[in-house]
Every structure is written in C-alpha cells, then in structure tokens.
Amino acid sequence: MQPGSESDLAEVIRGTKGPLRVRGGGTRPVGKPVTGEALSVAGLSGIDLYEPGALTIVVKAGTPLAEVEQALAAEGQRLPFEPMDHRGLLGSDGAPTIGGVVAANASGPRRIQAGACRDSLIGVRFVTGEGEIVKNGGRVMKNVTGYDLVKLMAGSYGTLGVLSEVSFKVLPAPDAAATLTIAGLDTAQAVRALSASLGSPFEVSGAAHLPATDGEARTLVRVEGLEAQVSYRTGKLTDLLRSYGPISVETDPAQVARTWMQIRDVAPFAGVPGDVWRISVKPSDGPGTAARTGGQVMLDWGGGLIWALVPEGTDMRARLGAFGGHATLVRASEDTRAAQAVFHPEPAPLAAISAGLRARFDPRGILNPGLMA
Template identity: 50%
Template sequence: MREYQPKTENEAAAIIRDHAARGAALAVVGGNTRAGFGNAVAAEATLCSRELTGIVAYNPGEMVITAQAGTPVADIEAALVESGQMIAFEPMDHRPLLDTEGEPTIGGVFAANVSGPRRFVSGAARDSLLGVRFVNGKGEIVKAGGRVMKNVTGLDLVKLMAGSHGTLGLLTEVTFRVPPRPKTQETIIVSGLNDAEAANAMAAVMALPLDVSGAAHLPPTVAWTFLDGQLPQGGATALRIEGLAGSVSVRAEKLASAMRRLGPVMRLAEAESHRLWREIRDVKPYADGTMRPVWRVSVAPSVGHQLVAALRLEAGVDAYYDWQGGLVWMRMEAEPEGDLVRRFIHALGGGHATLLRATRAARAETPSFQPQAEAIALLSARVKEKFDPAGIFNPGKMG
C-alpha cells in the first residue's frame, strides 16, 4: 500500500482532494502505533502526519502549547518537563499491548482521545484540547478553537475531532492545556481486598479530602506482573497522591492510616510510584505478545466488578480496574464474546466496550466500537457526510 507523508498542510490537502475526486479510500494515521485497531476495510493508500512535526508555540506562563500533529509525544513531554508542566490526561502507549512499532504522535493521541489513569480527575484528552487545524474530506483546511481557554469559538468542532479516529479529517495542528507537573508523588498499596471490597474502598477514598489522582485495583491474577513482582500477591489496590513534597507526605500518611483498617499497607516512593502507574496505563499484564482479545470497558465505577464477576461465570476472562473501577481492562481466553460483553454492560446500566486487540478473523465477526443508538448513529452519519462527503477517510474506524 502506498504511504503519503506530506510535509505541509497544503500538500496534505492536495492529496485528499485527489482521492476525494476519485472516491479512493485513505487510511489516516499518525505514528501508526494502533495499527490493526478497528474493523479493517481496504484503503488505497495511507496518509500519515508524521512529517508534520514541531512545536509551533509554547509559553509556559500561558500553560498552553501548540504543536503540529505529527510531533512525537516524547518531544512534547521533554519540552514540558523542562518547564515543570505535563500532559494532564496521561496518554497510554499502545505499542506494548498491540505489539506495534512507530512513534506515538500528539495528533494521534487526540484523534483517538487516548486517556490514562489521571483521566477520572483531570478529564479526557478532549477536555484539554482548545483548538485544532485539520483538512476535511473535501481537501479544505479548517481551523477551530484557539489558544485561550475563554475562547469557545468552534468548541463543538474541536470536541468532534477528538476521538474521531481520523474519520472526519486529517489533524494537522493541536492546541491544548498543559498544567503544572506535581513535584512528587507517592502510592499507597492495600493488599488482600477482593474486587467488590476494592470498589467500595476506592469509592470511600474519593470522598476524603486527600486529592487522590490515581485509583486502581489489581487482582491476584495480574498483581504479580507489576514492578517485577514487588506487589502483594493477594491482590493490590493502588491509590496515588501527588503534589508538593510536604503535602504529599501528610496526605499519604492519612490515607495509609485510613486504609490499614482494611488490610496490610505498603507505600511506594516516587520512582516506584511513577513506574507502577506507567505499567497500569500501558496495560502491562496483557502486553503478552499474543492476540488474545483485549477489551477496554468504561462503566460506572460501582458496577465494573459486577460485570467481571458475571462474565467469569460465562466465559474465560481476566481483568483489572483503573479510574476507581470505571475502566475495566479485560482479556478473554479465546473469543471476544462481543455480544455477551455488551449484553451484560447494558444490563448493568450501560457503558462502552471497545475491542482493542483481537485476531483479524475475530474482528471480522465483532464490531470494535460500541454500537451506537439509532438516533446517535443517524447524527454521526450526517456529521460524517458533512466532513467527508466522499467517504474516503478511515473506513472501519467509525464508532
């Protein structure tokens, strides 16, 4: 398959106009680190943003950065570290889980709305996004939003592009908020809780005035894979505290004291804490080199463990929990069991299940994205027709 790597926005627009005129499909990618994700449909060529690279504007005092879409996430993070700032939503690196190569790009992060452990307190990727430039399916260059948080011009358009998976246009530039980086962090680990007990414990912790920025439960089946086996083998409930050193120390001690009523407690200092949350973020237990199906399920935090318990009775499933239990990472032993998974989610009040990894044969049988309600599907189709009337962008990536 031919790959286009335009070096300018105008060059990208010309490529898109040519393909739109011919009705020829384009696979829109950034670093291609999520290769294989979605329900694949043949495209004539790949349109890649990786040559659209570089930080366009960054004044740390404004806490806003603008970068071309193909800029590596690592380059953005390096610039932010120097100024004591961060990408708030902690985007995961899909390469270990999906066994892909390439370099994650900032445009790809927003196109897929990639959000990690801090998402339940800091918001998703789209919540940090202030402005975008992109080329639509007509080959038109579009600008929406701006660099100032109070500027809401084009806000809906900005939100539409975040999480659109390249189905509405090729992102060429993004502007987003970059808040201060916490000076340090510590993680409290409570061992011995079952899934239901951990869900209750995490809910109780979130009601305390301790500003917990990470809450995950790692059952015994996965706990041993983290930190080279340093976590308790009876399961581990992890709670992160971030901020100034003095404040972190005081809040961590209060949290540890509260959690000792529930089970044995251990404390992870800054370096080990950083590593643990990176491994939670990047789904280390299931980055196993196989193609066993992996689901990313978003539900109400109170029902995540109920979903897993129900599925364990019907299918081979392993799981762990992030976002206070609201994000469930599940690996199936054989088949994706998509109908079963989504039926149980519906019975528990609804949510979203995305098939992130599976064999090509399994993808042919199972929709990767959560099927939309009829009214939403009709609205999505109208938006798609408006942005991409020839239907050339990313076939197989529509939710």
C-alpha cells in the same frame, strides 16, 4: 503518502480518488481493518508555539509524543491527561504522535482528576475529506470558540478529518507523588476502598486494582502535589483505608512513575495471548460487570474502567448482555475485528448524528472508511 505541510495534505486529499488509511505513528491499530492507500501525517512535525507562562502549547499533529513531553518537562509541566501508550498491549512499534493521541482520545489513570484528552484540547486544525482546511478553537484557555467541534475531533479516529495541528492547555508537574497499596483484596473490596479514597477530600490522582498475575492482587491509590501536601494526604488516606488491610506506601518518584505507567499501558496483559476489551461502566457496577466478563480483569478509574483479557474471538457484548456502559474491542486479530463491531453500537438517534457529521466532513467517505462501523 506523507505530505510535508498542511497545504500539501489538503492537496493530496483533494486529489484522492479512493479510500485513505490515515495514520500517525502507527502504534494504535484499533478499529475495523481499513483498505486503502496509506496517508501518514508524520511529515507534519514540530512545536509551533509553546508559552509556559500561559500554560499552552501548539503542536503539529505528526510530532512524536515523546518530543512534546520532553519540551514540557524541561519547563516543569506536563499533559494533564497522562496519554496511554498502546505499543506494549497491541504489540505495535513506531512512535506515538500527538495527533494520534487526540484521534484516539488516549487518556490514562489521571483522567479521574484531570479529565480526558478532549478536556485539555483547546484548538485543532484539520483537513476534511474534501480537502478543506478547517481551524477551530484557539491558542489560549479562555478561547472557547468552536468548542463542540474541538471535542468532536478527539476520539474520531481520523474519520471526520485529518488533524494537522492541535493546541492544549498544560499543567505544572507535581513536586512529589506517592502510591498507597493494599494487597489481597477481591474486586468488590477493592472498589469500595477506591471509592472511599475518591470520595475523600485528599485529591486522589490514580485509583486502580491489578490482578494477581504474579502474587496477590493489588489495590493502588496515587496522590501528587507539593511534598508537604503529599505527606499529609498520604497519612490521612492511610488512616481512612486501614480497615481494608495493611497498607504500604511508596514515595520514590521513579518507582511511583513506573507503577502508574504499567497501569496506564495495561502492562499485565501485554504479550499475553487473548483478546483485550475496554469496558466503561459506573464504578459501582464495576465488580459485577468484571465478574461477568469471564476473563482476567484489571480496573482503573476507581472501578469505572475495566480491562478484560479473554479467549480469542470472545463476543463480550453477548456475554455481558444489557448493561449500563460500553465495551470496545481494543486488541484482537484482523479477522475478529472484521467480524465484530469494535466500538460499542450507538443508539439510533446518536448513530444518525454521527452519520450526519461524517457526511458533512467526509461526503466521499474516503477517510478511514468503516473503521468505526
């Protein structure tokens, strides 16, 4: 089913008798496998409102992400949160949609500076499991009406409602960017270097550590902004990090963009056999947690985000034991995703709140049932 308007979407959901597999571009098959009739929002496409001067954009949920980014780039603007493209990592095809980005709260390396997708989201329209159309939030940054519900829809994977429209605050794209690279550090050294960068006043917008897949491990720091600012901050960071080893600096815009796109999309693990887990911890806990995964790891967010490549069927939570964070199984076979909890189990009080929200917005339990179980 592929409704062509929000009212058609509501009518389809009201008339549905069984479970629905809600999908955007089909590029993020994350979560437990869902059995049900496919419901695509690809028919809800187009930019409803774009006001560059107000730094806001309103887009139908089925709009391809590439179309949104192209429109913003034409005005020298961008989505602040650098949404991840899962296609390479998951081996999926299709075109990512802006609604899928919100449903997954997909965010990239710039999250350490600009926040996650939900932090740029200022309004949503969606259809509940009863076919009711709900509008929450607004089209300007100062409008915080319904703030909590806007945030709840980000990362809900279509289990609370089917998005039909999303509104974002956007930001100007930088004039220049640079990547500082230190080769050969181990994980603990890398996190110390990244923490020093992030703790400095030099406005780091990326802080990652890549495994030694084709040579030495690389520790990378990104700065963005006006050309003179980038040059100044790069020099200061070079001085700050000099004790960790020789530093190379890349300022070619195309190469800087390629490097951080690979980090954003976890390119070192794309096409490599094994399961992939996404583990979120305090940066200071990153090295110890990474060592306990028993797999190949890459770090983002200054060490606070660990991507781990491990043998198929690995129970990462059992391997890590008790730790101060959460682990999500991002890539695995359907059998493995059916057998394990894909998303980190919630504490009982939070689980009760989640269940209550789903009972309120989807009382029939038809929207991606069990996907986040």
